[in-house]
Amino acid sequence: MRYSMAARWEKRIKLLWSLPFPNRALRFFPPEFIIRDPLLSLVHAYRRKGLHYAVIVIHMDDFQNILAKIPYSLAQKLLQQLKYEFIDVLKRSFNESLILGVKQFNPDDFTVILKVDKDWTYEDLHQKEVCFRKDVELNLNHFMEQQLYGRLKFQSGSMIVGQSTEHTEAALQAAYYYALCVATDRLPAHFAPYRLRLQEIIKDKAIYVLTQPIMCLDTGEIFGWEVLTRGPQHSPFHTPTELFEFAHQADLLQELEYLVLEKAFLEISSRSITEQVFINITPISLMQPTLLVHVLNCLQQYPKILATQIIFEITERHSIRDYEQMGTILRNYRSHGFRFAVDDAGAGYSSLQSISELIPDMIKIDKSVIQNIDQVAVKQSLLRALLFFAADIKCQVIAEGIEREEEANILFDHQVKMGQGYYFAKPERMQFDYARTHVPHLKEKIMQMRAAYNI
Structure with a gap:
């Protein structure tokens, strides 16, 4: 066994040293070198020029079952013959100067890597992908029927790979994965252009943040600000729901939330905000060790901002799977002075579990608890239960989604200390003179309500 392994390595190393760098001769189905992949070298050199490339995945449905029914030696021969047939169709379908190479990540699919013409759109790529898949299906099924293996169902997906991911191999692996998911109907066909668009938004930092005041209902002063994110206007990613949900689906959530933090710290610094600042964060990003490093770097960049100003608002978009580990993470953040809030209390079991854990x-x-609370006695009972629970564990309480005076009056009646909602102020871009023009008005509004309510 030792001799066999040593002999294989000796053969690999001799072949490796005989290759030019990068090697175009092995761009079609390169052997799986451990030290260097010649196709990956070609793609890396192409990317270094600042150019994009495309990945087309052709998936052969149920092909694994065919391989499982025939002897291993025959299966290997069939795979090799299919490769020859595939390359023949590929060269007839695309100008060879556009072909960077072909790779087989799994026995039941082929991945073609193409240079992207500067005038190509995703619609152009999709049309070429469909035409190519039909040619592959026609030719390879003809071959399969001749060999008496029967017909195969072919599926396809494609992705354009930009410059957002620095590591070439990681970018190629991700492109293959998403194109395969599109091919096998695990993702919608429009996923690829949307993901590229979101990558460009993150790279260009084309999001912006709004701020909404959180009011002290005792004094009428502003207790703090919640930072709310918006994507580009007139785009599918303008609202936070679409923006963050798609970022999670496209595996871009961490990059997006890092960008939100940068924007939030810039907003705090440029507007000289001295009150508390609430920044939404998902449990997924909180679990990443690099997030704390990123936050501490932001504090170093803006030395006037204090860690004690920042309250991370743990959103309920994604559940917490390991509360013990999350508790350890929160303790680490708290050692630096950061604090935490749990969002959406009362909306479901997960938020209550997060509070208790x-x-x-x-x-x-x-806001589902606050909406029309003046008209629904059950909601008032739930509010009292949450207030009792919070007092018992010594947590401060903020009521969200206050939109009507009657709702605010119920909160006064129950001695809720802080509130937030359209009734006081909508989320907006903070102006330099916000404190001078808005704060007196908000304070007067709250104090008049308290006087009218005889508090």
């Missing part, structure tokens, strides 16, 4: 510094009562 993590013991946050603040609880934000969900």
Whole structure:
């Protein structure tokens, strides 16, 4: 066994040293070198020029079952013959100067890597992908029937790979994965152009943040600000729901939330905000060790911002799977002075579990509880239960989604200390003179309500 392994390595190394760098002769189905992949070298050199490339995945449905029914030696011969047939169709379908290479990540699919013409759109790529798949299906099924293996069902997906991911191999692997998911109907056909668009938005930092005041209902002063994210206007990613949900689906959530943090710290610094600042963060990003490093770097960049100003608002978009590990992470953040709030309290079991397991510094009562609370006695009972629970674990309470005076009056009646909602102020881009023009008006509004309510 040792001799066999040594002999194989000796053969690999001799072949490796005989190759020019990069090697175009092995761009079609390169052997799986451990030290260097010649096709990957070609793609890397192409990317270094700042150019994009495309990946087309042709998937052969149920091909694994065919391979499982025939002897191993025959299966290997069939795979080799299919490769020859595939390359023949590929060269007839595309100008060879556009072909960077072909790779087989799995026995039941072929991955073609193409240079992207500067005038190509995703619609152009999709049309070429469909035409190519039909040619492959026609020719390879003809061969399969001749060999008495029967017909195969062919599926296809494609992706354009930009410059957002620095590591060439990681970018290629991700492109293959998403194109395969499109091919096998695990992702919609429009996923590829949307993901590229979101990558460009993140790269260009084309999001912006709004701020909404959180009011102290005792004094009428502004207690803090919640930072809310918006994508480019007139795009599918303008609203935070679409923006963050798609970022999660496209495996871009961490990059997006890092960008939100940068924008939030810039906003705090440029507007000289001295109150508390609430920044939404998902449990997925919180679990990443690099997030704390990123946040501490932001503090170093803006030395006037204090860690004690920042309250991370743990959103309920994604559930927490390991509360013990999350508790350890929160303790690490708290050692630097950061605090935490749990969002959407009262909206479901997960938020209540998060409160009981993590013991946050603040609880934000969900707008579904506050909406029409003056008309629904059950909601008032739920509010009292949440207030009792918060007092018992020494958490501050903020009521979200206040839109009507009657709702605010119920909160006064229950001695809720802080509130937030359109009734006081909508989310907007903070102006330099916001404090001078808005704060007196908001304070007067709250104090008049308290006077009218005899508080």
